[in-house]
Amino acid sequence: xxxRLALGVGAALLLLLPLALLLSSLLRTxxxxxxxxxxxxxxxxxxLETYTRPCKHSSExxxxxxxxxxxxxxxxxxxxxxxxxxxxxEDRRVCRDVDLADDGSLxxxxxxxxxxxxxxxxxxxxxxxxxxxxxxxxxxxxxxxCGRPCQKDVAKGCPDGFFCADVVPQPLCLPSCExxxxxxxxxxxxxxxxxxxxxxxxGTNCQSSSCPENQVCKVLDASTAPAxxxxxxxxxxxxxxSATCPGGNRCYAGGYCLPPPCDPRExxxxxxxxxxxxxxxxxxxxxxxxxxxxxx
Numbered sequence: 001x002x003x004r005l006a007l008g009v010g011a012a013l014l015l016l017l018p019l020a021l022l023l024s025s026l027l028r029t030x031x032x033x034x035x036x037x038x039x040x041x042x043x044x045x046x047x048l049e050t051y052t053r054p055c056k057h058s059s060e061x062x063x064x065x066x067x068x069x070x071x072x073x074x075x076x077x078x079x080x081x082x083x084x085x086x087x088x089x090e091d092r093r094v095c096r097d098v099d100l101a102d103d104g105s106l107x108x109x110x111x112x113x114x115x116x117x118x119x120x121x122x123x124x125x126x127x128x129x130x131x132x133x134x135x136x137x138x139x140x141x142x143x144x145x146c147g148r149p150c151q152k153d154v155a156k157g158c159p160d161g162f163f164c165a166d167v168v169p170q171p172l173c174l175p176s177c178e179x180x181x182x183x184x185x186x187x188x189x190x191x192x193x194x195x196x197x198x199x200x201x202x203g204t205n206c207q208s209s210s211c212p213e214n215q216v217c218k219v220l221d222a223s224t225a226p227a228x229x230x231x232x233x234x235x236x237x238x239x240x241x242s243a244t245c246p247g248g249n250r251c252y253a254g255g256y257c258l259p260p261p262c263d264p265r266e267x268x269x270x271x272x273x274x275x276x277x278x279x280x281x282x283x284x285x286x287x288x289x290x291x292x293x294x295x296x
Contacts, residue, residue: 036097037066037107039081039088050078058103066101071125081108096138097169098124106169116226119162119175119197122146123223131223140172141165142192144223147172165193189219189229199229202273202289206233218256220289230273230289234259262287 055067061078068079083095089110114132122139123131133146150164158173177188182198206217211233220230237251245257261284262269262276270287
C-alpha cells in the first residue's frame, strides 16, 4: 500500500511540475531593456547618495539613476522618472516619455497638455500649456511635432497627409505635404526625419531656389511660432579653425557667418517677419526672426 501511495504522490508531482514552471515564468520580472528609467519610491531615493546631484554623464550617477537635463533650469542632475502613469501627475498634467537623459534613456515626466493638434510643432517639455499637444497626442521627433502613435508595419495606420515616422519616444504619425500640397498662403517646407509641413515663409524659400555657391539653405522655426518658418541662404564656417567670413563678420556657434549688420532705429532695416536686434550696446544690430526675444 505504501509503495502505491508513494507512486501516486510522485505522479501528481510530475503533473504539477509543468504548471509550476509555467507560473514561475509568468511571475518572473521581465528583464529591463535599459530604455526607460524607472520611478523609485521615497526610501529608494534617500538611499542613493547621488540623487539630485548635478552631473554631466550618467556614469556619475548610481544605478538606476540617469543624468537628466532639466529644460526649465538648464541644469542636469541624477534623477529617476517622475511618474509611471497619468495618476501620478497633478495640475491636469499627463505622464509622457521624454528623451532628456544623456545616454538616450527615456525618462517619464509629468508634462502639460494643451491645444496643439496633429501635425503642429510642439514643446516636448512645455512651460506653457499653449505649446503642448492635445489629448491622445505625443510630442516627438527631433524638432517636436504632435502626432498619434502608430506601428511601422501597419499599412494606412496614419491619416491622409501623414506618415508613420520611427522617432523618439515612439513611432508617430508626422506630417508630409509634398504630395498633398499646401494652401495658397503657405509653402511645403522639408524638415528632419522625413517631415514636411505647410508653413508661412519669411525670407526666401531657398529649398525651391538654390543658394549661391558656398552658401547653404538655413531654415529656422520654433514651437512658439507654429506654421511659420524663416529661411535664408547663409555661408558656413568652422569656429574651431577660426574661419573668416565675408565683410569681416565673425563665425558664430551655429557654424554660420553672421548676417550683415542693421540699424535698430530703422523700422525697415529688415525684411518682413524679421526685426533688428542688438544683443549688446557694443555690437551691431542683426536681423533675426521676430520670435527671437530681444535682450533685456
